[in-house]
Amino acid sequence: MSFKLFNLLVQASVWTIGISAISIGLGFLIALGLSAALLSGKAFYRRPAQFFISFFRGVPLLVQLLLIYNLLPFIGLNVPSIVAAIIGMSLCTAAYQAENLRGGFKSVPRGLIEAADMVGFTPSQLFLRIKVPIALRLTFPALVNEAIMILKSSSLVSVVGIVEITRMAQDLASSTYMPIEIFSSAALIYLVICWSVALAGRYGERALPGVAK
Amino acid sequence: MMFDPGVILKHLPEIISGTGVTLALWIAGMVLGMFIGFVVATLRRYGGVMVDIPLGLVVEVLRGTPFLIQIFLVYYGGPFVGISLDPIPCGLLGLSIYAAAYYSEIFRAGYGAVPHGHVEAAECLGFSRLQVIRRILLPEMALIVLPPSVNLSVILLKESAVLSIITVPELTTTVSAIGSQEYAFLEAIFLLAVIYWVIVEAAARLGRFAESRFSTYRFSTP
Numbered sequence: 001m002s003f004k005l006f007n008l009l010v011q012a013s014v015w016t017i018g019i020s021a022i023s024i025g026l027g028f029l030i031a032l033g034l035s036a037a038l039l040s041g042k043a044f045y046r047r048p049a050q051f052f053i054s055f056f057r058g059v060p061l062l063v064q065l066l067l068i069y070n071l072l073p074f075i076g077l078n079v080p081s082i083v084a085a086i087i088g089m090s091l092c093t094a095a096y097q098a099e100n101l102r103g104g105f106k107s108v109p110r111g112l113i114e115a116a117d118m119v120g121f122t123p124s125q126l127f128l129r130i131k132v133p134i135a136l137r138l139t140f141p142a143l144v145n146e147a148i149m150i151l152k153s154s155s156l157v158s159v160v161g162i163v164e165i166t167r168m169a170q171d172l173a174s175s176t177y178m179p180i181e182i183f184s185s186a187a188l189i190y191l192v193i194c195w196s197v198a199l200a201g202r203y204g205e206r207a208l209p210g211v212a213k
Numbered sequence: 214m215m216f217d218p219g220v221i222l223k224h225l226p227e228i229i230s231g232t233g234v235t236l237a238l239w240i241a242g243m244v245l246g247m248f249i250g251f252v253v254a255t256l257r258r259y260g261g262v263m264v265d266i267p268l269g270l271v272v273e274v275l276r277g278t279p280f281l282i283q284i285f286l287v288y289y290g291g292p293f294v295g296i297s298l299d300p301i302p303c304g305l306l307g308l309s310i311y312a313a314a315y316y317s318e319i320f321r322a323g324y325g326a327v328p329h330g331h332v333e334a335a336e337c338l339g340f341s342r343l344q345v346i347r348r349i350l351l352p353e354m355a356l357i358v359l360p361p362s363v364n365l366s367v368i369l370l371k372e373s374a375v376l377s378i379i380t381v382p383e384l385t386t387t388v389s390a391i392g393s394q395e396y397a398f399l400e401a402i403f404l405l406a407v408i409y410w411v412i413v414e415a416a417a418r419l420g421r422f423a424e425s426r427f428s429t430y431r432f433s434t435p
Contacts, residue, residue: 055406058410058414058417059410060371060372060373060385061371062375062377063374063385063405063406063409066389066402066405067399067402067403067406070399152279152280153279155280155281155282156281159378166285169282169285170285173285179285179286179289179290179293180290180293183282183286184286186282187282187283190278191274194277194278
Protein backbone atom coordinates (compact mmCIF):
# COMPACT_ATOMS: atom_id res chain seq x y z
CA MET A 1 0.00 0.00 0.00
CA SER A 2 1.37 3.33 -1.01
CA PHE A 3 2.09 6.19 1.29
CA LYS A 4 -0.39 8.30 -0.66
CA LEU A 5 -3.32 6.08 0.30
CA PHE A 6 -2.29 6.05 3.94
CA ASN A 7 -2.01 9.81 3.83
CA LEU A 8 -5.59 10.10 2.57
CA LEU A 9 -6.75 8.08 5.58
CA VAL A 10 -4.76 10.29 7.93
CA GLN A 11 -6.30 13.38 6.34
CA ALA A 12 -9.78 11.89 6.80
CA SER A 13 -9.03 11.41 10.48
CA VAL A 14 -9.36 15.18 10.89
CA TRP A 15 -13.11 14.67 10.36
CA THR A 16 -13.26 11.78 12.80
CA ILE A 17 -11.48 13.81 15.47
CA GLY A 18 -13.37 17.02 14.69
CA ILE A 19 -16.83 15.46 14.77
CA SER A 20 -16.02 13.53 17.94
CA ALA A 21 -14.59 16.55 19.73
CA ILE A 22 -17.54 18.79 18.86
CA SER A 23 -20.00 16.08 19.87
CA ILE A 24 -18.27 15.46 23.19
CA GLY A 25 -18.29 19.20 23.93
CA LEU A 26 -21.91 19.79 22.93
CA GLY A 27 -22.93 16.54 24.61
CA PHE A 28 -21.28 17.67 27.81
CA LEU A 29 -23.27 20.92 27.89
CA ILE A 30 -26.53 19.05 27.27
CA ALA A 31 -25.52 16.48 29.88
CA LEU A 32 -25.00 19.20 32.51
CA GLY A 33 -28.59 20.31 32.03
CA LEU A 34 -29.86 16.74 31.96
CA SER A 35 -28.04 15.75 35.13
CA ALA A 36 -29.35 18.85 36.91
CA ALA A 37 -32.86 17.81 35.82
CA LEU A 38 -32.22 14.23 36.99
CA LEU A 39 -31.23 15.43 40.44
CA SER A 40 -34.07 17.89 40.61
CA GLY A 41 -36.75 17.13 43.17
CA LYS A 42 -39.50 18.03 40.72
CA ALA A 43 -40.88 15.22 38.58
CA PHE A 44 -41.68 17.87 35.95
CA TYR A 45 -37.96 18.16 35.19
CA ARG A 46 -36.83 14.69 36.17
CA ARG A 47 -39.25 12.60 34.09
CA PRO A 48 -38.46 14.10 30.66
CA ALA A 49 -34.74 13.82 31.39
CA GLN A 50 -35.14 10.15 32.37
CA PHE A 51 -37.17 9.53 29.22
CA PHE A 52 -34.53 11.18 27.04
CA ILE A 53 -31.70 9.21 28.62
CA SER A 54 -33.56 5.92 28.43
CA PHE A 55 -34.29 6.47 24.73
CA PHE A 56 -30.80 7.50 23.68
CA ARG A 57 -29.17 4.74 25.70
CA GLY A 58 -31.66 2.16 24.49
CA VAL A 59 -31.48 2.69 20.75
CA PRO A 60 -28.42 1.85 18.63
CA LEU A 61 -26.47 4.93 17.54
CA LEU A 62 -26.81 3.82 13.93
CA VAL A 63 -30.60 3.93 14.22
CA GLN A 64 -30.45 7.30 16.00
CA LEU A 65 -28.32 8.72 13.21
CA LEU A 66 -30.70 7.41 10.53
CA LEU A 67 -33.65 8.77 12.51
CA ILE A 68 -32.22 12.26 12.88
CA TYR A 69 -30.92 12.30 9.32
CA ASN A 70 -34.45 11.58 8.05
CA LEU A 71 -36.36 13.50 10.69
CA LEU A 72 -34.73 16.89 10.17
CA PRO A 73 -35.87 17.30 6.53
CA PHE A 74 -39.31 15.99 7.53
CA ILE A 75 -39.81 18.81 10.02
CA GLY A 76 -38.55 21.27 7.43
CA LEU A 77 -34.91 21.63 8.42
CA ASN A 78 -32.70 21.02 5.43
CA VAL A 79 -29.30 20.88 7.03
CA PRO A 80 -26.08 19.34 5.70
CA SER A 81 -25.52 15.73 6.77
CA ILE A 82 -22.60 16.78 8.94
CA VAL A 83 -24.99 18.78 11.14
CA ALA A 84 -27.32 15.78 11.42
CA ALA A 85 -24.36 13.60 12.36
CA ILE A 86 -23.16 16.01 15.04
CA ILE A 87 -26.66 16.40 16.49
CA GLY A 88 -27.08 12.62 16.62
CA MET A 89 -23.73 11.97 18.25
CA SER A 90 -24.13 14.85 20.72
CA LEU A 91 -27.53 13.67 21.90
CA CYS A 92 -26.28 10.12 22.27
CA THR A 93 -23.18 11.01 24.26
CA ALA A 94 -25.21 13.51 26.31
CA ALA A 95 -27.36 10.64 27.58
CA TYR A 96 -24.30 8.67 28.70
CA GLN A 97 -22.49 11.68 30.12
CA ALA A 98 -25.58 12.75 32.05
CA GLU A 99 -25.59 9.42 33.92
CA ASN A 100 -21.90 9.85 34.74
CA LEU A 101 -22.37 13.43 35.90
CA ARG A 102 -25.33 12.46 38.04
CA GLY A 103 -23.07 9.99 39.83
CA GLY A 104 -20.43 12.70 40.19
CA PHE A 105 -22.84 15.26 41.62
CA LYS A 106 -24.15 12.72 44.08
CA SER A 107 -20.65 11.96 45.36
CA VAL A 108 -19.71 15.57 46.10
CA PRO A 109 -18.87 15.37 49.82
CA ARG A 110 -21.72 16.71 51.92
CA GLY A 111 -19.37 18.52 54.26
CA LEU A 112 -18.13 20.74 51.44
CA ILE A 113 -21.67 21.70 50.46
CA GLU A 114 -22.56 22.46 54.07
CA ALA A 115 -19.38 24.49 54.52
CA ALA A 116 -20.11 26.57 51.41
CA ASP A 117 -23.66 27.05 52.64
CA MET A 118 -22.35 28.22 56.02
CA VAL A 119 -20.08 30.87 54.54
CA GLY A 120 -23.04 32.29 52.62
CA PHE A 121 -22.73 30.91 49.07
CA THR A 122 -25.88 31.46 47.03
CA PRO A 123 -27.32 28.30 45.40
CA SER A 124 -25.91 29.26 41.98
CA GLN A 125 -22.48 29.98 43.47
CA LEU A 126 -22.64 26.68 45.31
CA PHE A 127 -23.43 24.94 42.03
CA LEU A 128 -20.81 26.64 39.87
CA ARG A 129 -17.98 26.99 42.40
CA ILE A 130 -18.30 23.82 44.44
CA LYS A 131 -20.45 21.16 42.83
CA VAL A 132 -19.42 21.48 39.17
CA PRO A 133 -15.64 21.48 39.71
CA ILE A 134 -15.74 18.57 42.12
CA ALA A 135 -18.20 16.54 40.04
CA LEU A 136 -16.02 17.18 37.00
CA ARG A 137 -12.93 15.97 38.82
CA LEU A 138 -14.75 12.85 40.02
CA THR A 139 -16.14 12.00 36.59
CA PHE A 140 -13.00 12.81 34.63
CA PRO A 141 -12.01 9.14 34.06
CA ALA A 142 -15.55 8.37 32.85
CA LEU A 143 -15.38 11.35 30.51
CA VAL A 144 -12.15 10.04 28.97
CA ASN A 145 -13.79 6.64 28.48
CA GLU A 146 -16.78 8.26 26.85
CA ALA A 147 -14.51 10.25 24.52
CA ILE A 148 -12.90 6.99 23.38
CA MET A 149 -16.32 5.37 22.87
CA ILE A 150 -17.44 8.33 20.78
CA LEU A 151 -14.25 8.28 18.69
CA LYS A 152 -14.97 4.66 17.82
CA SER A 153 -18.70 5.22 17.31
CA SER A 154 -17.98 8.10 14.96
CA SER A 155 -17.22 5.44 12.34
CA LEU A 156 -21.01 5.12 12.02
CA VAL A 157 -21.44 8.62 10.61
CA SER A 158 -19.99 7.12 7.43
CA VAL A 159 -23.50 5.83 6.69
CA VAL A 160 -24.86 9.38 6.34
CA GLY A 161 -22.11 10.12 3.83
CA ILE A 162 -19.45 11.91 5.80
CA VAL A 163 -15.99 11.08 4.53
CA GLU A 164 -14.19 10.36 7.78
CA ILE A 165 -11.72 7.52 8.28
CA THR A 166 -14.19 4.68 7.80
CA ARG A 167 -15.89 6.12 4.72
CA MET A 168 -12.55 7.00 3.18
CA ALA A 169 -11.32 3.46 3.85
CA GLN A 170 -14.46 2.02 2.25
CA ASP A 171 -14.04 4.18 -0.84
CA LEU A 172 -10.34 3.36 -1.13
CA ALA A 173 -10.93 -0.36 -0.54
CA SER A 174 -13.47 -0.57 -3.34
CA SER A 175 -11.33 1.38 -5.80
CA THR A 176 -7.99 -0.31 -5.08
CA TYR A 177 -9.07 -3.89 -4.25
CA MET A 178 -6.80 -3.87 -1.23
CA PRO A 179 -9.33 -4.14 1.62
CA ILE A 180 -6.96 -5.85 4.05
CA GLU A 181 -4.24 -3.21 3.78
CA ILE A 182 -6.71 -0.31 3.77
CA PHE A 183 -8.90 -1.45 6.66
CA SER A 184 -5.87 -2.48 8.74
CA SER A 185 -4.40 0.97 8.22
CA ALA A 186 -7.70 2.54 9.23
CA ALA A 187 -7.74 0.35 12.34
CA LEU A 188 -4.18 1.43 13.11
CA ILE A 189 -5.13 5.10 12.85
CA TYR A 190 -8.10 4.57 15.19
CA LEU A 191 -5.82 2.74 17.61
CA VAL A 192 -3.30 5.57 17.65
CA ILE A 193 -6.05 8.14 18.25
CA CYS A 194 -7.74 6.10 21.00
CA TRP A 195 -4.49 5.24 22.74
CA SER A 196 -3.41 8.89 22.63
CA VAL A 197 -6.66 9.94 24.27
CA ALA A 198 -6.30 7.22 26.90
CA LEU A 199 -2.71 8.27 27.59
CA ALA A 200 -3.65 11.94 27.80
CA GLY A 201 -6.47 10.96 30.15
CA ARG A 202 -4.14 9.09 32.48
CA TYR A 203 -1.69 12.00 32.44
CA GLY A 204 -4.51 14.47 33.07
CA GLU A 205 -5.78 12.46 35.96
CA ARG A 206 -2.40 12.53 37.67
CA ALA A 207 -2.06 16.27 37.01
CA LEU A 208 -5.48 17.13 38.42
CA PRO A 209 -5.80 17.62 42.17
CA GLY A 210 -7.42 14.77 44.09
CA VAL A 211 -10.67 15.01 46.02
CA ALA A 212 -10.78 14.04 49.69
CA LYS A 213 -13.54 11.55 50.32
CA MET B 214 -45.78 13.79 3.37
CA MET B 215 -47.77 12.15 6.13
CA PHE B 216 -46.58 10.18 9.10
CA ASP B 217 -48.37 6.86 8.80
CA PRO B 218 -46.98 3.84 10.66
CA GLY B 219 -49.77 1.66 9.23
CA VAL B 220 -47.91 1.07 5.97
CA ILE B 221 -45.07 -0.51 7.89
CA LEU B 222 -47.18 -2.71 10.10
CA LYS B 223 -48.57 -4.72 7.22
CA HIS B 224 -45.06 -6.16 6.86
CA LEU B 225 -45.29 -7.69 10.32
CA PRO B 226 -44.00 -11.19 9.34
CA GLU B 227 -40.78 -9.72 7.91
CA ILE B 228 -40.31 -7.53 10.95
CA ILE B 229 -40.72 -10.54 13.23
CA SER B 230 -38.19 -12.54 11.23
CA GLY B 231 -35.73 -9.64 11.34
CA THR B 232 -36.20 -9.38 15.09
CA GLY B 233 -35.58 -13.13 15.31
CA VAL B 234 -32.29 -12.84 13.42
CA THR B 235 -31.18 -9.95 15.66
CA LEU B 236 -32.05 -11.86 18.83
CA ALA B 237 -30.42 -15.09 17.59
CA LEU B 238 -27.22 -13.30 16.54
CA TRP B 239 -27.16 -11.41 19.82
CA ILE B 240 -27.58 -14.48 22.02
CA ALA B 241 -25.19 -16.65 19.96
CA GLY B 242 -22.62 -13.84 19.87
CA MET B 243 -22.97 -13.32 23.60
CA VAL B 244 -22.55 -17.03 24.46
CA LEU B 245 -19.62 -17.52 22.08
CA GLY B 246 -18.02 -14.26 23.18
CA MET B 247 -18.39 -15.18 26.84
CA PHE B 248 -16.84 -18.60 26.25
CA ILE B 249 -13.89 -17.29 24.21
CA GLY B 250 -13.49 -14.40 26.63
CA PHE B 251 -13.32 -16.78 29.58
CA VAL B 252 -10.75 -18.96 27.82
CA VAL B 253 -8.67 -15.89 26.96
CA ALA B 254 -8.81 -14.56 30.52
CA THR B 255 -7.85 -17.98 31.92
CA LEU B 256 -4.96 -18.39 29.47
CA ARG B 257 -3.73 -14.92 30.31
CA ARG B 258 -3.83 -15.73 34.02
CA TYR B 259 -2.15 -19.13 33.95
CA GLY B 260 -0.27 -19.20 30.62
CA GLY B 261 2.72 -17.10 31.60
CA VAL B 262 4.07 -13.92 30.04
CA MET B 263 4.50 -15.45 26.58
CA VAL B 264 0.74 -15.98 26.36
CA ASP B 265 -0.38 -12.98 28.39
CA ILE B 266 1.36 -10.27 26.37
CA PRO B 267 0.29 -11.31 22.83
CA LEU B 268 -3.29 -11.97 23.95
CA GLY B 269 -3.34 -8.68 25.83
CA LEU B 270 -2.25 -6.89 22.66
CA VAL B 271 -5.00 -8.54 20.61
CA VAL B 272 -7.58 -7.55 23.23
CA GLU B 273 -6.31 -3.97 23.25
CA VAL B 274 -6.48 -3.76 19.45
CA LEU B 275 -10.03 -5.12 19.41
CA ARG B 276 -11.07 -2.69 22.13
CA GLY B 277 -9.35 0.27 20.49
CA THR B 278 -10.87 -0.01 17.01
CA PRO B 279 -14.46 0.51 15.83
CA PHE B 280 -16.61 -2.59 15.42
CA LEU B 281 -17.50 -1.45 11.90
CA ILE B 282 -13.84 -1.53 10.81
CA GLN B 283 -13.42 -5.03 12.28
CA ILE B 284 -16.49 -6.22 10.38
CA PHE B 285 -15.26 -4.66 7.14
CA LEU B 286 -11.90 -6.33 7.60
CA VAL B 287 -13.50 -9.77 7.99
CA TYR B 288 -16.18 -9.30 5.35
CA TYR B 289 -14.22 -7.57 2.58
CA GLY B 290 -10.72 -8.69 3.54
CA GLY B 291 -11.62 -12.32 4.29
CA PRO B 292 -11.99 -13.45 0.65
CA PHE B 293 -8.44 -12.26 -0.09
CA VAL B 294 -7.03 -14.72 2.43
CA GLY B 295 -9.42 -17.53 1.51
CA ILE B 296 -12.16 -16.91 4.09
CA SER B 297 -15.33 -16.14 2.16
CA LEU B 298 -18.21 -15.90 4.56
CA ASP B 299 -21.87 -15.14 4.00
CA PRO B 300 -23.17 -12.09 5.86
CA ILE B 301 -24.75 -14.04 8.75
CA PRO B 302 -21.74 -16.23 9.70
CA CYS B 303 -19.46 -13.25 9.12
CA GLY B 304 -21.61 -11.11 11.41
CA LEU B 305 -21.67 -13.81 14.06
CA LEU B 306 -17.90 -14.26 13.87
CA GLY B 307 -17.31 -10.52 14.10
CA LEU B 308 -19.75 -10.04 16.97
CA SER B 309 -18.31 -12.99 18.95
CA ILE B 310 -14.70 -11.85 18.59
CA TYR B 311 -15.62 -8.28 19.51
CA ALA B 312 -17.60 -9.55 22.50
CA ALA B 313 -14.80 -11.92 23.54
CA ALA B 314 -12.33 -9.03 23.85
CA TYR B 315 -14.60 -7.17 26.26
CA TYR B 316 -15.72 -10.29 28.16
CA SER B 317 -12.09 -11.34 28.66
CA GLU B 318 -11.45 -8.05 30.46
CA ILE B 319 -14.53 -8.58 32.64
CA PHE B 320 -13.37 -12.09 33.56
CA ARG B 321 -9.84 -10.84 34.19
CA ALA B 322 -11.21 -8.34 36.67
CA GLY B 323 -13.40 -11.12 38.09
CA TYR B 324 -10.39 -13.38 38.67
CA GLY B 325 -8.66 -10.52 40.43
CA ALA B 326 -11.62 -9.81 42.68
CA VAL B 327 -11.92 -13.27 44.24
CA PRO B 328 -10.20 -13.09 47.66
CA HIS B 329 -6.81 -14.73 47.48
CA GLY B 330 -7.42 -16.51 50.78
CA HIS B 331 -10.17 -18.60 49.19
CA VAL B 332 -7.80 -19.87 46.52
CA GLU B 333 -5.06 -20.54 49.08
CA ALA B 334 -7.51 -22.40 51.31
CA ALA B 335 -8.56 -24.61 48.39
CA GLU B 336 -4.91 -25.26 47.49
CA CYS B 337 -4.19 -26.25 51.09
CA LEU B 338 -7.04 -28.74 50.91
CA GLY B 339 -5.36 -30.29 47.87
CA PHE B 340 -7.58 -28.93 45.07
CA SER B 341 -6.01 -29.18 41.63
CA ARG B 342 -5.75 -26.02 39.53
CA LEU B 343 -8.75 -27.07 37.44
CA GLN B 344 -10.74 -27.77 40.58
CA VAL B 345 -9.79 -24.40 41.99
CA ILE B 346 -11.10 -22.74 38.83
CA ARG B 347 -14.24 -24.81 38.64
CA ARG B 348 -15.17 -25.01 42.33
CA ILE B 349 -13.86 -21.74 43.76
CA LEU B 350 -13.05 -19.10 41.16
CA LEU B 351 -15.93 -19.62 38.72
CA PRO B 352 -18.80 -19.67 41.23
CA GLU B 353 -17.45 -16.71 43.19
CA MET B 354 -16.66 -14.81 40.00
CA ALA B 355 -20.12 -15.36 38.56
CA LEU B 356 -21.61 -12.84 40.97
CA ILE B 357 -18.86 -10.30 40.47
CA VAL B 358 -19.03 -10.38 36.69
CA LEU B 359 -22.83 -10.28 36.49
CA PRO B 360 -23.36 -6.47 36.49
CA PRO B 361 -20.66 -5.66 33.90
CA SER B 362 -21.81 -8.61 31.79
CA VAL B 363 -25.37 -7.33 31.73
CA ASN B 364 -24.03 -3.95 30.68
CA LEU B 365 -21.91 -5.45 27.92
CA SER B 366 -24.79 -7.60 26.69
CA VAL B 367 -26.92 -4.51 26.17
CA ILE B 368 -24.05 -2.84 24.30
CA LEU B 369 -23.71 -5.94 22.08
CA LEU B 370 -27.39 -5.91 21.23
CA LYS B 371 -27.04 -2.32 20.05
CA GLU B 372 -23.79 -3.03 18.20
CA SER B 373 -25.54 -5.80 16.27
CA ALA B 374 -27.40 -3.06 14.36
CA VAL B 375 -24.06 -2.25 12.71
CA LEU B 376 -24.24 -5.64 10.97
CA SER B 377 -26.91 -4.17 8.70
CA ILE B 378 -24.09 -2.37 6.88
CA ILE B 379 -22.79 -5.72 5.59
CA THR B 380 -26.40 -6.70 4.70
CA VAL B 381 -27.02 -9.24 7.46
CA PRO B 382 -30.82 -9.66 7.29
CA GLU B 383 -31.40 -8.54 10.86
CA LEU B 384 -33.83 -6.00 12.29
CA THR B 385 -32.24 -2.79 10.99
CA THR B 386 -31.74 -4.17 7.48
CA THR B 387 -35.28 -5.56 7.28
CA VAL B 388 -37.10 -2.54 8.61
CA SER B 389 -35.15 0.03 6.61
CA ALA B 390 -35.71 -2.05 3.45
CA ILE B 391 -39.45 -2.00 4.12
CA GLY B 392 -39.16 1.75 4.66
CA SER B 393 -37.60 2.39 1.27
CA GLN B 394 -39.95 -0.04 -0.44
CA GLU B 395 -43.02 1.75 0.97
CA TYR B 396 -41.56 5.26 0.66
CA ALA B 397 -42.01 5.55 4.41
CA PHE B 398 -38.44 5.66 5.62
CA LEU B 399 -39.03 7.91 8.62
CA GLU B 400 -41.89 5.76 9.92
CA ALA B 401 -39.74 2.66 9.46
CA ILE B 402 -36.77 4.10 11.36
CA PHE B 403 -39.08 5.34 14.09
CA LEU B 404 -40.57 1.88 14.52
CA LEU B 405 -37.06 0.42 14.45
CA ALA B 406 -35.98 2.71 17.28
CA VAL B 407 -39.00 1.71 19.35
CA ILE B 408 -38.39 -2.03 18.82
CA TYR B 409 -34.75 -1.73 19.90
CA TRP B 410 -35.73 0.41 22.84
CA VAL B 411 -38.23 -2.17 24.05
CA ILE B 412 -35.76 -5.07 23.71
CA VAL B 413 -32.96 -3.13 25.42
CA GLU B 414 -35.20 -2.03 28.30
CA ALA B 415 -36.45 -5.60 28.74
CA ALA B 416 -32.89 -6.99 28.72
CA ALA B 417 -31.69 -4.34 31.17
CA ARG B 418 -34.60 -5.03 33.51
CA LEU B 419 -34.00 -8.77 33.37
CA GLY B 420 -30.35 -8.11 34.18
CA ARG B 421 -31.21 -5.89 37.14
CA PHE B 422 -33.64 -8.52 38.41
CA ALA B 423 -30.94 -11.21 38.20
CA GLU B 424 -28.50 -8.94 40.03
CA SER B 425 -30.85 -8.29 42.92
CA ARG B 426 -31.93 -11.94 42.97
CA PHE B 427 -28.42 -13.35 43.21
CA SER B 428 -26.92 -10.63 45.38
CA THR B 429 -27.93 -12.62 48.48
CA TYR B 430 -25.29 -15.20 47.61
CA ARG B 431 -22.56 -12.62 47.51
CA PHE B 432 -19.60 -13.43 49.75
CA SER B 433 -18.44 -10.75 52.11
CA THR B 434 -15.04 -9.29 51.35
CA PRO B 435 -12.80 -8.90 54.37
